[in-house]
Amino acid sequence: MTARSAESDEYPPCGASSALLAAFLRALATLCILISALPAHTAHSIVIGVLAHRPAHEVAQRWHPLAAYLQEELGKGITVRVIALPYDELEAALARQQIDFALTNPSHFIALRNRNPLSGALVTLVPRAQGSGALNSFGGVIIVHPQREDLRTLGDLVDVHIAAVGPFSLGGYQAQAARMVDSGLPLPAAGRLSFVGTPHDRVVDAVLGGHADAGFVRSGVIEGMIAEGRLSAGAVRVLAAETLPGYPHQLSTRLYPEWPLFAAPHVNPDTARRVAAALxxxxxxxxxxxxxxxxxxxxxxxxxxxxxxxRSLRLPPFDGAPQFTWHDVWQRYLPWLLAFALSLALLSAAGFRTALLKRRHEQTQRHLAATLNAIPDLLFEVDGDERFIGVHTADPGQLYAPAERFLGCTVAETLPAEVAAVARQAIQEARLRGRSQGHRYALSTANGLRHFELCVARKEGSASTSPSFVCIARDISEAHQTTEALRRERDLFSTGPVVVLNWAPDLSGRVLAVSSNVGAVLGYSAAELCAANVRYTDLIHPDDVIAVTQELQACMNAGPDHFEQSYRLRTGSGEYRWFHDATRISRNRDGAVDAIRGYLFDQTWLKTLELERDAQAAALAKSNAELEQFAYVASHDLRQPLRMITSYAQLLEQELGTTLSGDTRRMLDFVAEGATRMDEMLVSLLEYSRVGRSGAPLSDFPVREALEEAIRFLEPAIAESAAAVEISGEWPHLHACRNELVRLFQNLLGNAIKYRRAGEAPEVHIDASAHPQGWLFSVSDNGIGIEPAQRERLFRVFQRLHTRTEYEGNGIGLAISRKIVERHGGRIWIEAGPGGRGSRFLFILAPRANPTPN
Amino acid sequence: MTPARVLQGLLLAIAIAVLAGACTPAERPALRVASHVWPGYELMFMARHEGWLDSKAVELVATGSATESMQLLASGEVDGAALTFDEVLRLQAKGTDLAVVLIFNISSGADMLIGKAGVDSLAALDGKRIGVEDSALGALMLHKALQAAELPHGAITAVPMTIDAQHGAWHDGSIDAVVTYEPLASTLLVAGGELLFDSSQIPDTIYDVLAIRPAALQRRTGRAALRALLGAHFRALDHLRSNPADAGYRLAIRLGGDGPTALRTFRGLHLPDVHTNHRLLAHGAPRLHAVAAELLAVKREIGAIATSAAPVPQISAEYLPPPNGQRTR
Structure with a gap:
């Protein structure tokens, strides 16, 4: 590895060239300009500090030609020296103003500039591109071992071990870190990051040697190592490679400007200008x-x-926490703050609402429980299999068995067979139609035998569950009893012969209701009678309807609250029948008629009998009248020829007086006596027929007066027989015929005196007293008495028990007495006298006798 | 309505909004915007390349020329297009209802009249064939250049051609000069072209704008997508401003050349920031209306249109990021 490629990040590469002559000439010209421009007193030394990313002497030695160049360019009076200093020493030297110019990497420049009063960048170093011209910018490369298929994107770097040059290395750490932050990834964790220092080859070695999964190096390093044969092409793979047109190196990050050269504050601006110009x-x-x-x-x-x-990496000089004011927060995070506040408000509102709903729910639960407890009915719920899933009752006595025994068991298992059958039928109906009502059953409970009415409603389940059934069993025992009583009463009426009608409380004649036996009795259905167009009065016989209507009207007009009538009604067969109607009218508090109820009874048979009886009575009365007329006529008219017989018999006796023999005279006496007796009989008969005919007017009078008048008539006989007459009792006033009552007492008192025992003075006791049928009068004597078998016969006309010679009389008195008593609505009979002696005649008169004139 | 009901309604609305957002079909983005290659428009594409623009919400449809963009916009295949203001006016006049929602750039030298070798002055244009886009902008540039050259319209032969045909026409000799713009302008200048006239001589006249069909903004997703697009544009603009070295290389992906070359294509372009956009688009956009009137006047002058009244598109600043928004990168 050559120094050039190794230093390619922190240090611009250097190299050699020929064209020395041209440079020399140009430098000479520049020098002339500079020297001529320099003031005389500026002769001094210039110190240029260069970042020593390598051993200081190496760096200083490398940059020595620049010092020589500048010294040459600036003039002999100025000495130019290049010193290489590591980061901290370079910074310290700048702070102490021991160096005039500095050349360092861009991020270090930014850091220094923020801590020292430096100039801006004067010039920017332009390194030589690989085999070509200038390269103004550089960036970072992320390399991985080519076989690491798991490392393909930036995101794959999060949890792997990374080798980098150093935290202040722009191309060897910062650019890559910024790229990760820019992509929304976290910075490599301290534990997974190794700073291996310069040269950058160390990073490549760490990756290739397996000490790190990925490495951060400056752009151009890989190409330099390959060019120098220290790395084969394809030995490393570049992650997140960017292909930028015209940029000669592989790149994983953004590009950044190269190293700046800048001046310390004490440097004369002119010097700075001349140095910059030279460079x-x-x-x-x-x-x-x-x-x-x-x-x-x-x-x-x-x-x-x-x-x-x-700034984005929070590296010096931006490693301190930024000064955020509330205003900054407000400005920057306003939408988020608003969203947060809204969320908080929504959350609070939701929480509040939840609490409110919970409270309402509890209230509802309590309310529901109270409502349920207030319901006197038995509530239970069964599932689709008719299995009890809930039982509720405020009165456990309503239950057939304890509630626990119901739960989980079916209706059929729990209830008696007949009750279960009713319940299951009700549930089945509810299953089909949604609800069922009116099913009744009787059940022995702790409260005794009770009657229940069952109502079942289907309760829809969710999509996955079958419906259940809510059942309400209401104890209707009282209502059941009432219903039964009503039913019996209805049967009583509906099956009897009395039809009960309810008329409209007016004179419309409409029937509002009628007992159901109307069909059997009247031959109409209840519906026919109650039809709106039917008037009851239309059914009444035309001859009777006026009377009925008038009676009803009288009642309606504040008359009596009831009336009874018999009239004819046209029955369903068209025949008129007699009905007895007992009508009752009820009024409200204001006196207005609010109901008219009639009780109809078919009395056709009775009415028929009555009519027949009346006809018979009429015929009888007519016959009696004719007989009485006959008796009157006979007795009255027969006396005339009788008087002729008597008269001529007397004339014969006077004419023949002396010539008559004893026999003839006796015969003639027989004729006269017969005629006299016949006349007496005719008179009696006439008197009998006259009872009720002569018709003395009826009046109210004390009956005692009639008795006393009768006693006055009999005064001679009483005196003659020395009879004792005793009167006792309570004597009433009566409305009667006074003369006839005098005659009655006269007959009875006379008989008591007449039929006395021989040698014994008659004792007569007359009494009057109240009697349930009127007034009871009695006339008792101590006379000869009457055989019970003969007593009834004595009341017939001309019936006698004794001969005329024994007791005078013609046997008409008692017949007349009976006629008088009966004419006054009473009756007369004979009993044995007190102590079995004598006779007692008793008769009863109605309290207000209403004698019927004959 | 009880507070509880209002709360329920709010929660429901939020839930619906979340669900609606989640249920947006992936196939059809909420907004499709057509654009040909032009430095001012390229910030959108850079934003897309950098992942700052959700391609599910906004689809950028690359076209070969403004004419193609206009066709797509007129036919409804796209919801919006990056065009010159003049092109927007023309579409609006033809019945495509549009709204101007962003100014990409204001030409201050980017539009040029370039002469071939031998045509090295405005006066040399006399009798020459000049390639020009069939647009009011091209006409305006030519008009202004001829004014500067003190030449009548009849002195030259205007050859209508689209921007993508200009390079070929330049080389096959069918034109002597061309009214063009970047990036072709730089290419022609490097190839020996002579700059005769540019838009810096008619400042604040040539605008490149983003025009959207208002119908696309009736949907909430459309409005959100547009806001996202404008936000991404300004983010890219910010990146261009703060790190031109990096941005240049990334713009070069579509503009061609390397980073420094790409940056050079922005010469003569004023890229208005959010504040400037608000200033130009809000409050009735008086400057744009004045420009519209001027463009119409030019058209009338050259006989492109007969009437003086033409519909002006809506101009709206409501989709721009807030002017006080401080972007950190």
């Missing part, structure tokens, strides 16, 4: 350039790229 005028073909193996010097390059590189 710029150095011809590539001059012996000096040849000796230095350089192309020459160019106008100072722009070193901003190097400065940026150092």
């Amino acid at each position: 710029l005028l150095l011809d590539a073909d001059s012996p000096v350039a040849q000796a230095l193996d350089i192309h020459g010097f160019s106008a100072a390059a722009d070193y901003e790229a190097v400065e940026r590189l150092l």
Whole structure:
């Protein structure tokens, strides 16, 4: 390895050339210019410090021709000396102003310039290109062993061991590092990075020797080693190779300007200008350039790229943390700060919302649990296989068995067979139609035998799960009982003969509802009757409808709240039948009619009987009337011829008086007596027929007065027989015919006196008292009494138990008495007297007798 | 709408945006931009070469000439093209709606009128055949050169030809002079051409711009891609400024020659930075409108158009990086 290639990074190559003469002439001319320009007092020495990247004496020796050249160019009064100093010593010498000019690598220049008041770059070294002209820039190369197939891209360098020249080497480390940073890769880690120092060949050796996976060298090093035969072509492979048109070397990084030469601050500007001019005028073909193996010097390059590189790598002088103000942060990271703040806000909001949702969820859970606990029904859920997966009840007594026994078991396994059948049918319906309702079952629970109604709803599962079923069992035992009672009651009505109708609470005649037995009773269906166009009154017989309507209207107009009527209705067969209608009207608080309900009962059979009876009664009354008329006529009209018989019998007796024999006279007496008896009988008969005919007006009067009047009529007989008459009891006022009641008491009292026992004074007791059917009157005596078998016969006309000779009378009195009593709605009968002696006549009169005139 | 709903909406929008970004088809980039070789345009290509431009978002379509770029743009095969402002005006006039979103460079000497050996002065142009692109820019250059030469239009014969035909025409002798630009200009000058007139004599007149079809910017991805493209251009410009030695070699990949040669092609070109772009494109872009008016006037003068009114493209600074953005490299 020659020094030239080894130093090609940090040190411009030097070489030899011929054209000495031309250079000499040009240098001479330059020198003349410089000398003439130099002021007299500028005669002094100039020291040029060169970075000693190699042993100092080697470097100093190499650059000696430049010193000689400059000394020659600047004039004899000025001595020019080149010294080689390592990094730190060069820096120290500059700081102490012990050197006037310095030539070092660009990154070192930047570092020095930031620490010392230096001039800018005066000129830039232009090395000689390989076999050609100038080369203004250089870069870095990344090399790997050609067999390392795993190392292909920059990214592959991250975890491998790298050999580099040194941390301040632009071509041997910094350029490559910057390239990695530029590509978004991290800098090689300290543990994987070895700085092997100059010359750069060491890096190549480290890679080829397997001490490192990759190496960083200056551009041109590889080509130089190959040219000198120290490296075969293809011995190393260049990673991330760039092919730049016209650039002669392989390259992996950006290009950077070559070494600058710059002046210390104390250097006279004129001196600096003259040195720069001398260097710029150095011809590539001059012996000096040849000796230095350089192309020459160019106008100072722009070193901003190097400065940026150092900044990006945080290398001196930019190794300190940059001064960032909040303003810088704000300016530079505004979008990120905003994004971060937004993210934070979103995150906070999301967290807050999550917490809020969690709280709401808990509230909802509590609310749901409270709601569930408030539901009195039994809730359970079964899966698609009818297996219980949840049971909930606020009252465990509703359960057939403890809840734990349900879970995991099927409906069929858990419930009694008949209940399970109902439940499974409900679930099946819900499976097909989404829900089912109304299934009922009875079950023995801890609360006893209870009735339940089951409602099942299908609960859709996710795409992967089958639906489950939510079942609600409601205890309807009370409702069931009510329903049963209602059903029985309905049956009671619907099966009986009474039709219950509900009319509209107006006079429209519309039927709102009717009991279901209407078909059997009336021959209409309930629907027919309740049709909007049907008026109940249209069914009523035309002869009856007015009465019914009027009655109903009267009730509606604040009349009685019920009425009862019988009328004819046209039945479904078209036949009219008699119905008894008990109508009840209910009113609301305001008195308005809110319901009219009728209870219809078919009484056609009864009505038929009634009509027949009325007809018979009418016929009977007519017959009686005719008979009475006959009796009256007979008794009245028969007396006239009888009076003729009596009269003529008396005339005969007077005419024939003395001529009559005893027999004839007796016969004539028989005629007269017969006629008299017949007349008496006719009078009695007439009197009997007159009861109820003469018709004294009815009036209210004290019955006691009638009795007392009767006693006055009988005064002579009472006195004659020394009868004792006792009156007791509570005597009422009655609405009756006074004369007839006097006659009644007269007949009964008279009989009591007349039929007395011989030699015994009659004792008569008359009493009156209230009776459930009216008033009970009795006339008791101590007379001869009446055989029970004869008692009924005595009330017939002309019936006697004794001969006229024993007791006077014609047997009409009791018949008249019975007629009077019956005419006043009462009845009369005979019992044995008190203590079995005598007789007692009893009769009852209705409290308000309403005698029917004959 | 509750705050929670707003949050949900935001999160959803972010999720959709992320998903939409992830789901962008890989086949068709969001923006396709055509460009022929021209130093001002090359920073885009350098950025692409350096990996500063996501080729999935922006595809740079290399063309042989501005004419080809215009054809692709007019036919809709590309969404945008790097063209002279004059070319943009011409496309707009033909019905291709465009928006100027970037000024690559302002010619201050890069456009030249070069004479062959023997045509060494403006006056020598009299009676000569001059190759010129069939564009208002070419016409403008020729117009200004003839003005400077005090020659009427009829004194010369204008030979219309595209830039890629000029080199051949120069050598086969069919023209005596040519209105051209870099990199051909340097080649012709090296080959013995004589610079007779250049755009430094008509400063602030010749602009190279990036024109985009507004339809491509209706999509969010299109707008993002354009911003990325402009950002990459300025990053490359920054690199050219800070490390011209390196940038030169990288520009040489397309411009030809080596690094120093490539840098020389930028002679006579003002590459406006972000600030200058904002100044020129924002606030109604009065300078560009004035240039448009001047170009139209030239066209009228040479009879290229009859009407005085022609549609001017939109000019927008909204896709540029912020003017206060400080790039670190």
